[in-house]
Amino acid sequence: MTLLLQAIVNGLEMGFLYALVAVGLTIIWGLMEMINFAHGEFLMLGMFGAWWASVAFGLDPLLSIVPVGLAMYALGVLVYRQLMRRVQRGDPFTQIFATVGLLFLLQNSAVAVFTSDYRYLSDTLLTRLSGANVNLLGITIGVPLLIGALLALVLFLALYLLIDRTEFGLALRATAEDREAAMLVGIRPQKMFAVAWGLGAALVAVAGAILANFFAVFPQVGFPFTVLAYAIVALGGFGSILGTLLAALLVGVVQSVTTVYLPPAFKDAFVFASYIVIGLCRPQGLFGRF
Amino acid sequence: MGAEPAPPVSRDGALLDMRDVEVAYGAGVLALQGVSLHVRPGEIVALIGANGAGKTTLLKTIAGLVAPRSGEIRFAGRPIGDLEAPDRVRLGVALVPEGRRLFSRLTVAENLTLGTFTNAEAAHRREMLDRVYTLFPVLRERARQRAGTLSGGEGQMLAIARALMSRPRFLMLDEPSLGIMPRLVDAILEALARLHRAEGLAMFLVEQNVPAALELATRGYVLQTGRVVLEGTSRDLLGSELVRKAYLGM
Numbered sequence: 330m331t332l333l334l335q336a337i338v339n340g341l342e343m344g345f346l347y348a349l350v351a352v353g354l355t356i357i358w359g360l361m362e363m364i365n366f367a368h369g370e371f372l373m374l375g376m377f378g379a380w381w382a383s384v385a386f387g388l389d390p391l392l393s394i395v396p397v398g399l400a401m402y403a404l405g406v407l408v409y410r411q412l413m414r415r416v417q418r419g420d421p422f423t424q425i426f427a428t429v430g431l432l433f434l435l436q437n438s439a440v441a442v443f444t445s446d447y448r449y450l451s452d453t454l455l456t457r458l459s460g461a462n463v464n465l466l467g468i469t470i471g472v473p474l475l476i477g478a479l480l481a482l483v484l485f486l487a488l489y490l491l492i493d494r495t496e497f498g499l500a501l502r503a504t505a506e507d508r509e510a511a512m513l514v515g516i517r518p519q520k521m522f523a524v525a526w527g528l529g530a531a532l533v534a535v536a537g538a539i540l541a542n543f544f545a546v547f548p549q550v551g552f553p554f555t556v557l558a559y560a561i562v563a564l565g566g567f568g569s570i571l572g573t574l575l576a577a578l579l580v581g582v583v584q585s586v587t588t589v590y591l592p593p594a595f596k597d598a599f600v601f602a603s604y605i606v607i608g609l610c611r612p613q614g615l616f617g618r619f
Numbered sequence: 620m621g622a623e624p625a626p627p628v629s630r631d632g633a634l635l636d637m638r639d640v641e642v643a644y645g646a647g648v649l650a651l652q653g654v655s656l657h658v659r660p661g662e663i664v665a666l667i668g669a670n671g672a673g674k675t676t677l678l679k680t681i682a683g684l685v686a687p688r689s690g691e692i693r694f695a696g697r698p699i700g701d702l703e704a705p706d707r708v709r710l711g712v713a714l715v716p717e718g719r720r721l722f723s724r725l726t727v728a729e730n731l732t733l734g735t736f737t738n739a740e741a742a743h744r745r746e747m748l749d750r751v752y753t754l755f756p757v758l759r760e761r762a763r764q765r766a767g768t769l770s771g772g773e774g775q776m777l778a779i780a781r782a783l784m785s786r787p788r789f790l791m792l793d794e795p796s797l798g799i800m801p802r803l804v805d806a807i808l809e810a811l812a813r814l815h816r817a818e819g820l821a822m823f824l825v826e827q828n829v830p831a832a833l834e835l836a837t838r839g840y841v842l843q844t845g846r847v848v849l850e851g852t853s854r855d856l857l858g859s860e861l862v863r864k865a866y867l868g869m
Contacts, residue, residue: 496732496739503722503733509684510720515708515737515785 331467336589337582338468344581345478348485348574349536350554351561353529356492358559359568360505361525363413364421366428368558369551370435371530375401375537376546377439380448389454391480394538398531405530409523417522432552439548447545455542477539484535488528489570501525505568533558553597560604566617576615579603633657633693634789634821635681640690642676642845650676651687652845658789661819663811665832665853667866668842674825675717677842678791681823682714683707694789709737711788715795719778723767727758727777730766734784743786751780754810772803779807783814791823796831804828808835829866833857841866 350372357365375397382393412431416423450456461472492498504511504521511518533554544550561580565572580600587599607615635658642651650673658664668674679685681692683704692700699707722730731751735744752759755776761769766777775795782790792811796804808831814820815835826832833839833853841849841862849861856862863869 496736499725499729499733500736502725506722506724507720509704510716510722511733512684512704513682513708513714513716513720514733514781515705516733517703517705 332589333586334466335468336586338470339474340582340585341578342470342474342478342581343585344578345481345485346536346540347557347561347581348577349481349539350533351558351565351577352485352488352570352573353532354558354562355565355568355570355573356501356525357529359562359565359573360492360502361522362505363417363522363526364424364428365529366425366555367408367431367435367551368529368533369553369555370432370439371401371405371533371551372537372540372554373439373546373548373551374404374435375534376541376544376550377443378534379538379541380450380546383450383453390450390538390541391454391476394480394535397538398535401534402527402531405527406523408530409526410519413526414519414522432555436548436551443548445548447547449545450541453542473542477542480539481536484532485574488532489574492570497524557597557600560601564604564607564614566614569614569616572614572616579615632659634660634662634695635823636691636693637681638691640677640680640692641688642673642680642685643688644676650845651680654690654842654845654847656840656847656850658821658823660788660821661815662838663815663822663824663836665829665836665839665856666823666825666842667829667832667839667856667862669865671844672842673845674842675793676845678714678716678793678823678825681791682712684714705737708785708787711786712791713782713785713787713789714791715775715778715782715793717793717797719774721766721769721774721777721781723765725766726763727766727769728762730777730781731758731784734781737785744784747784747786751783754783754814755780770803772799772807775799775803775807776810779810787820789821789823791825793825794827795824796826796828804831811835829862830857 354365354368357363378397378400379390379393382388382396383390408431412427413424416427455473455476458473463470463472463475492501500511500516501521504516504518508518557580561573561576564579565576583600583603584596587596637657638655640651640654641649644650654677666674666677676685680687683702687700691698694707694710694712699710722733731748732744735747757773758777758780761773766774769777779792779795795807799807811822812835815822824832824836833856836853838852839850839856840847841856849856849859851859
């Protein structure tokens, strides 16, 4: 029983980080209905950004999320303006090919610059705390992951408020629903799409910078996160931000619980099995609308 | 083409002035062929025509959603052909589009808020909100409801109100009575008439209900397969054989 509770708590911690990984895709894919297969590569760039800032300037990843986020916001806007805007009106397949092309471009650029070696961050605030635990009713909660999870949750909620409570978020949702009608009230859809890509890239890169405390950094690290993010966005109900959070927590818990009882190789199998089951019962996702 | 002919006297001071506008769809299919028309400040002008005549295309061209192949569009004396739709909204051009095109997942109040996107100043917003709620009181009752849950007539009121929130100088309406129960059609047309009396807002009205449109408007144009085939005062049009036979069924 304690083992199960422990696994659930561990899963929830990872779930908060997954939520931050996925929420950028919620905006780009779920809300704005564009495809991005290079989502995980933005995460990879965020990890490398944090690693490089740490090695070159001794900047802790918890601080480098600021420059990493800003730089990746700019990259997201650039990707929209220079690449995605041109394929936006075409067949969805052109978006798939464009972003798969971007995936290889970013991944191979990272190989060219950093090589394919695995790199680890050490001597960061969170890695130094690696032994620290909080005990609660017999469950051990690792402090580093807890801090990472709380930081992810704060950023996630900030984004939620931006989309749900501000006039900018209103304009974004209006653009997502009807571009022409948005133009008729004076909204510039291309600006909205550019900001959506900027936010999407920045958020997943910041998640990457936090994850760099816990995972190896290497050029191919991104794609599994892309697949996971697509599953989370679909599970949560396309475009539903709180749905993304709950789906991410569910994925974290499923992964963590399966690992306790089954060989680790099964953990993603169960994530996608639960995705299929929920997809069959509730095709619109947990919090989706049709 | 030679020298431009001098503009007719009646065009002087026109708020909207379109000349020889051509719009092509796809492989050279002309949706509008050499359309010239104008609307003066404070005037209500009706646009009449059968389905597929190009009425919606014409309004979208003025709003900036469709790019003409040739011709000139001036608003308040200024060429606006190169401006994008959001910039035309800022100049005072508003379109209530065909099919209403509400943001159905947002509330009524949120739709109206977005109507003032071009001028988000709080005092302006409050003032405009007050005006549209006075014009359509039912919208105040529905403020927190999702726009997608409104009836056809209430939805049309919201579409008009959203367009009015930008404080336009020129309001275009594309089939405001389509799919709405007759009692509400009267209410909407009556509201437009009141709005015109109170503020002298210039309007360009596309309407299937030709008698009602010509009653509201002082002038009108008849569009057939992308061309203006007849123009004149409402009285002239109502008396013309073309309008009587084709649109009034007499």
